[in-house]
Amino acid sequence: MITARDDRRRTFETVPAGVEAVSWWGRAWVSALEAVSRDPARLARGRTYAAEGHVDAVTITPGRIVAYVRGSRPRPYRTELSLPAFADGEWRDLLEEVAADPTALAALLEREVPQSLAETILPGAGELVPRCSCPDIARPPCKHAAALCYRAARLLDADPFVLLLLRGRGERELLDELARRSAAHAAREQPDAATDFPGVAARAALARTSLPLLPAPLSAPVSVGLPPAYPADPAAPDPLALDQLATDAAARALALLTTAEDPIGGLTLWQDAVRLASAHPTAGLTGAARGLYRDLARATGRSTTDLARGAAAWRQGGLRALAALEEPWDPPAGPFDRARPALLAASQGSFRPDRNRLTARTRQLRLGRDALWYAYESRPDDEDWWPTGRPSPDPVTALLR
Known part of the structure; x- marks a missing residue:
């Protein structure tokens, strides 16, 4: 879920190609900065910096655009453009104006700045303030701020919600609020529409009713059956x-x-x-x-x-048999005291105890923690033991299976 905090910060690693603004609001943005400039040469130099890719990632938050701009020195300069964010009351009036004007709302949804909002949201005289960490602070904007302004204009061309974010609100929260206000306007314009809408009253929908019993579930199959045949296609799995x-x-x-x-x-x-x-x-x-x-x-x-x-x-x-294979342990003496005489009585020979194991030449029994005996066999003079048969609580039965 996107929160308001997440929605109010956007970073653009890349900026649309080109330097000159295309949209009328992008050109208005550039004009707002050029209006405070007293040095056309700096603006021209900033335009060149923008074209040559001197502006790194651009981060936009309410009231501020920040980027690092590389100049003639190895270390880039931190450059910023400030624009006053709207107060809550200003936003309330603006949103109400858009929600009440279908043309303005449609333009905004098409990612265009509505002409009716131009004077409200675009920078006014002296509102766009440049700042830069470079030593050229005598007559702003410097060439670095100008470069950032030209690149920001290209972002505004593609997405006017960047401009609205500068004024203080993110795209998601704006669209949610506009949807609520538009619905309220539509309800006010058609107060009787709800009475004609086909449906069921909430009291009737929630009333308790008796439902038929569910059918009995099908019985489980005896086995899973055979899987289908798969073609041996070299390009297939x-x-x-x-x-x-x-x-x-x-x-x-x-x-x-x-x-x-x-x-x-x-x-x-x-x-x-x-x-x-x-x-x-x-x-x-x-x-x-x-x-x-x-x-x-x-x-x-x-x-x-x-x-x-x-x-x-x-x-x-x-799993229990795997544990008997891999986990030696020390059982109590009782099972072994009963197992060894039983094996002798069954003419299976004398078995040597070692932890949970009884061994006689090529045969071995392992007592699992589940109190079952697991049989193993090996070749003569080879300690390579392999499981065999089925486990049993009786050692003789486990050995002879």
């Missing part, structure tokens, strides 16, 4: 990426519909990448799927092997 996005969005929507919970709410970047990769089994990946793994791994700063291992854990049991 990657078909696998589109398939992935469509499938994932559908699965997420179905989960929200059936459980009212977002399945990926709160996931980290790495966890979400693992979730996306888990939709594509790591064995026998196609070239496109390998590209997906590569892109996801690069985005998370991990290797494709890390991603494949994480995806295998996610397929094993989702």
